[in-house]
Amino acid sequence: MHIPDGFINGVTSAGAGVVAAGGLTAALRQAGARLKDRHIPLAGLVAAFVFVLQMLNFPVLPGMSGHLLGGALAAILMGPSVGIVVVSVVVIIQALLFADGGVSALGLNVINMAVVTTLVGWFVFRAIRIPLRPTRRSVLVATFVAATVSVAASAGAFVLEYAMGGVGGIDISTVSLLMIGVHVLIGLGEAAITVGVVGAVLSTRPDLVYGAADLAGDATRSTVSNRRFVGVAVVVAVALLGLATIASANPDGLEWVAARVGLAGSAQESAVASSPVAGYEVTGSGAFGTVLAGALGLGVTFGVGYGLLRLFRRRSTTKPAVPRSAR
């Protein structure tokens, strides 16, 4: 969902902008050499493809339709860092040119639709493939789950942002239920399309599926070993759990941070004053403290995410590249 201006307050939007810029810069750097040279027109064409695909609506409930987000698809086809860049470009141009998504909400939209979907999609995809044998079917199963979870995660990110700076007037648990509920349905649709696309590409041009390079028997490429992936995954999970534990076990912890940093008592308009979201309960110290803590949390997550991206960097030898289509 493209968040318009006014939905989320300015401070949260600004914080999201910083995080999004950081994530995008990290992705750009990670994609690095792959984004010079031949991959720029390729990324542009794939971005056009994602954009066009997003225009396809599918029914999820009577009278309500969803559309593809494409983050998981981009990650599986092109790798997480290029995927983030590609979908970010789609989101940014949609906001600037088509007024789809507010300009002030660009950071939020990039996070929700480009970064979270892509990273979560890739993460889940890799995780699910570990215990399975490297077959076409296991790739597609992993794709399905990854796409579904990625959409739910995107909704979760939105709920988090809404809790931090949403325009309010509605119970946060109602919002959560609605958003995540609908997005699980949308996620199923997205999963179906994503599996369809990945499956079709695997049949005709398996070399184009980044996430299935090992299937193509491409010995010139190496991927990070599964052991390393699991190691990193454990670290990430512990970090996130730790963060959540600290937050919920010590709800005053965030306030304490805010007070220490001298932000307590700022009387900005906040809609979150009495929202019962564990770990983000704010009583009196104003939205700013919450946002700061939230931003810190997101920052940690993205730091870890960046670390993940570095670990997943592919070492591929350069090949002369004349496409079959042009012979």
Add this chain to the structure above:
Amino acid sequence: MSGGHAHTLHIHGHSVAHRMAPHLKVAALGIFVVAVVATPARAVPAFGVYAILLGTVAAVSGVPVRFIVRRMVIEVPFLLFAVLLPFVGSAPYLSLGGLRVSEAGLLAAWTIVAKGSCGVVASILLAATTEVPEILTGLQRLRVPAPLVAIAGFMVRYLEVIAGELSRMRVAMAARGYEARFLWQAKVLATSAGALFIRSYERGERVYLAMVSRGYTGTMPVFAAQGVTRRDYVQAFALPAIAVVVALAGWVVVA
């Protein structure tokens, strides 16, 4: 959002807004939107001023109202959400024409509608007065990383080409009697989406070949940029500055 074609986003003209350097326009849009979002929702007259500012730009640029309204259709989803809010919102409640509505919900609804609409109209005006290639040049000048701008350029260029290929596929499917109405029928659509990806990717490879054939060595050539004078800055930021002042005034009044 569907069916947005680049050429229907732009209204041809030679107004001040049309001729303004694109990077200034984008920056002005950014400042205006930030001011709008930072304005407290209770400062209702502020939004009246914003509407007037936007209306002025539209009038001076020759952008018809009907055009703006048509493009505002993109708002409908969150307008619907806004309409719901007073009815599903939390206490305290007001009585409005016999209906029980949530006060917070009402305020939230107003916030969404007012701020969201201002943002949408401002974006519409940018696209209406600035051709796509110029917007990209503007972004580049605002120090957006070159790979992003280059990718965006190719994306916008090939959007209609890819959309055309997709619609041709759907026509071919319809001609064979297929209609996607239910989720499981999406499989056929998904397969053609896969074919579309391959086509798009292969075209990307051919584009690269064409680029190399014309001497491309990895960096896009930079074309000379428009010079900017002090007068241009004043023209670009006058209205956003007014918005900022109004926003601040809004805080003073409401607090």
Add this chain to the structure above:
Amino acid sequence: MTPSVAVADLTFSYPGGHRALDGIDLTVQAGERVAVFGPNGAGKTTFVLHLNGIHRPERGTVSIEGIELDDNTVMEIRRRVGLVFQDPDDQLFMPTVRQDVAFGPANFGIKGDELDERVAEALDMVGMIDAIDRAPHHLSLGERRRVAIATVIASQPEILILDEPSSNLDPASRREVADILKGLDVTILLVTHDLPYALELCERAVIMNGGRLVADGGTAEILSDARLMAANRLELPFGFDPRTVRR
């Protein structure tokens, strides 16, 4: 006289092992216009991609105007050899016509006023100067074909290679492209299935089949040789008799 194009024993295989070109020898003098015929899969496009250095020969040499192709000379060769691809959408990749036509010369170091002049000149030559600030996807196919030619001639190449320039064009556009090509003072290689077009524009023709050059001679003579044509999956269009055509 240094030939424009001198290819000797050109052999090339794709990474999968498929041998696409098998010992091709071809010499083209400056100003000649040569049609390249052959069934699909004969290797015509692969061959042509050697002439501007996109492919490198596995064995044999490629020389353009006396300069042999290697890593150091490839940029200069690309400046001299203009390649017009079959699908104009593949080569009009910039947001405006102006930027597309300027792309080539800009990469070869032309800037400022000289660049503007080159762009205007190239568009003028193809009759598309009015479209200079338009976006490529607003143009018709014929117009895009002509602009694609402009993007290539803006770098002032000495040799022009065109891949199916008349395909999908309506008769008027076909005529326009033919007139443009006739008016250019360059060596031309024309890869095409459009036999009458080839006869109109090219005095010499070669046939490529299975990665080899199997014929090389006057266009009219080759088209009149029924046995040769049939052996290479070539057929004259209905009612077309090359012997009665006056070039």
